[in-house]
Amino acid sequence: MKFYYSQKLSHFPNLLHAFTTKESGNLAFHVGDDPVVVEKNHELLGNNLGYEKEKLVYMKQIHSDLVYVVADEDFNTPPTCDALITDKTGTPLMVMVADCSPILFYDKIYKVIAVAHAGRAGAFKNIVKNVIDSFGNFQSNPKDIVAVVGANIGVCCYEVGKEIFQEAKELGLEYAVEKKGSRFYLDINKIVKNQLLACGLDEKNIEFSDECSCCNPHKLYSYRAEQKTGRFAGIIMLG
Numbered sequence: 001m002k003f004y005y006s007q008k009l010s011h012f013p014n015l016l017h018a019f020t021t022k023e024s025g026n027l028a029f030h031v032g033d034d035p036v037v038v039e040k041n042h043e044l045l046g047n048n049l050g051y052e053k054e055k056l057v058y059m060k061q062i063h064s065d066l067v068y069v070v071a072d073e074d075f076n077t078p079p080t081c082d083a084l085i086t087d088k089t090g091t092p093l094m095v096m097v098a099d100c101s102p103i104l105f106y107d108k109i110y111k112v113i114a115v116a117h118a119g120r121a122g123a124f125k126n127i128v129k130n131v132i133d134s135f136g137n138f139q140s141n142p143k144d145i146v147a148v149v150g151a152n153i154g155v156c157c158y159e160v161g162k163e164i165f166q167e168a169k170e171l172g173l174e175y176a177v178e179k180k181g182s183r184f185y186l187d188i189n190k191i192v193k194n195q196l197l198a199c200g201l202d203e204k205n206i207e208f209s210d211e212c213s214c215c216n217p218h219k220l221y222s223y224r225a226e227q228k229t230g231r232f233a234g235i236i237m238l239g
Contacts, residue, residue, distance in 0.1 A: 026230025102234035142200030154212030
């Protein structure tokens with residue numbers, strides 16, 4: 001299996017993290033694939049990365065701004081939300097995407113991890129702020145949090161309608177829309193970066209993948225490029 005990793009998170013020996021590719025197979029149960037095959041993909045992924053599948057916590061993602069604090073959940077009890085946070089060791093957290101932004105977070109002082117699913121809805125609702133606010137419950141200082149945004153659909157491919165442009169304007173996010181003739185293109189990464197900085201993160205602790213999922217459907221799942229497709233994932237675990 002091929003994975004890609006964050007340069008910033010790779011500095012921490014107590015962390016397991018990775019972003020998957022199509023080589024890991026589809027990891028989502030809700031896209032029409034045989035659930036036995038999907039579960040096998042999860043088992044193989046855990047074996048490759050070095051965690052127990054049963055301890056993995058993923059989400060029933062609903063394009064919300066809900067953050068869930070993980071306590072006793074496991075593979076069979078996925079919460080309905082779009083972000084997870086925990087200070088438990090040996091508990092891998094997973095976010096699944098196919099064009100949306102998979103975000104991994106780590107507080108290097110208090111040893112807290114989180115994942116978030118930030119598509120257009122999540123970015124417009126500022127799920128990033130809710131995640132950083134949730135770190136406050138663990139005494140975290142935003143200056144100590146590292147945030148890594150994996151591959152997602154880039155402004156090169158994310159054409160949106162005029163109604164989305166109007167919504168962005170109403171939310172003060174017009175800066176993230178590029179107009180090319182009569183067409184509008186949305187830059188989710190620009191929104192997420194501004195939100196992370198507004199929450200107090202240091203720019204040196206923020207990292208973005210330079211890959212567009214829609215430009216690379218041979219490597220990554222992309223809903224915009226393929227319509228019916230699987231999900232790749234970001235994973236993080238405290239050792």
